[in-house]
Amino acid sequence: MVLSTGYNRVRTAVFISGKGSNLKSLIKFSKNKKSPISINFVISNTSKAKGLNYAELFKIKKKVLNFKNKKLCEKKLLFILKKNNIEMICLAGFMKILSKNFIEKFKGRILNIHPSLLPKYKGLNTHKRVLKNKDKYSGCTVHFVNSRLDSGKIILQKKVKISKKETMNSLAKKILAQEHKLYPKAILKIFNL
Numbered sequence: 001m002v003l004s005t006g007y008n009r010v011r012t013a014v015f016i017s018g019k020g021s022n023l024k025s026l027i028k029f030s031k032n033k034k035s036p037i038s039i040n041f042v043i044s045n046t047s048k049a050k051g052l053n054y055a056e057l058f059k060i061k062k063k064v065l066n067f068k069n070k071k072l073c074e075k076k077l078l079f080i081l082k083k084n085n086i087e088m089i090c091l092a093g094f095m096k097i098l099s100k101n102f103i104e105k106f107k108g109r110i111l112n113i114h115p116s117l118l119p120k121y122k123g124l125n126t127h128k129r130v131l132k133n134k135d136k137y138s139g140c141t142v143h144f145v146n147s148r149l150d151s152g153k154i155i156l157q158k159k160v161k162i163s164k165k166e167t168m169n170s171l172a173k174k175i176l177a178q179e180h181k182l183y184p185k186a187i188l189k190i191f192n193l
């Protein structure tokens with residue numbers, strides 16, 4: 001990936017909808033000397049997202065846009081991102097689907113983390129489906145975002161073994177712990193670091 005605005009680090013916005021544990025791990029990573037990115041904005045589609053507290057805590061700008069009128073919200077979003085010289089977007093538990101038009105504007109510069117070994121189990125309720133199918137392994141994937149859900153080019157994956165007494169909760173916890181390591185690694189990878 002090539003830097004374009006002349007800042008030292010690639011100015012990144014993280015989009016969230018919930019707890020924001022991946023946001024927290026990305027913020028921590030961005031403070032590392034080796035990090036090619038800085039986190040300069042947090043976007044949420046709901047004011048209820050607990051992860052917004054991390055923006056507060058780390059003094060990062062934030063904005064809530066409810067996406068009820070997607071077209072209008074994306075217009076506002078593009079304005080905010082441009083004004084803040086945002087070059088890259090990391091989706092981290094963001095529960096809204098971005099339009100083709102929006103994705104086009106950030107082509108090749110939007111990443112997502114998904115709690116399954118894509119291309120298996122795109123969409124929601126991954127852990128439930130994995131357990132129902134009695135799979136032996138699951139995991140997480142960081143990929144580029146294109147206009148088809150969870151279908152962009154895969155950057156990195158991490159596999160985890162499913163134990164005999166695995167529950168949805170234990171699996172979610174196990175995978176989330178791996179997500180926190182995988183997202184930073186994937187970012188290093190796309191910058192050839």
Ligand code: GRF
Nearest residue numbers: 019020021022093113114115
């Ligand atoms: C993660 O499992 C992520 O893969 C999925 O949503 C969850 C978000 O968790 N898309 P958090 O908000 O980062 O804690």
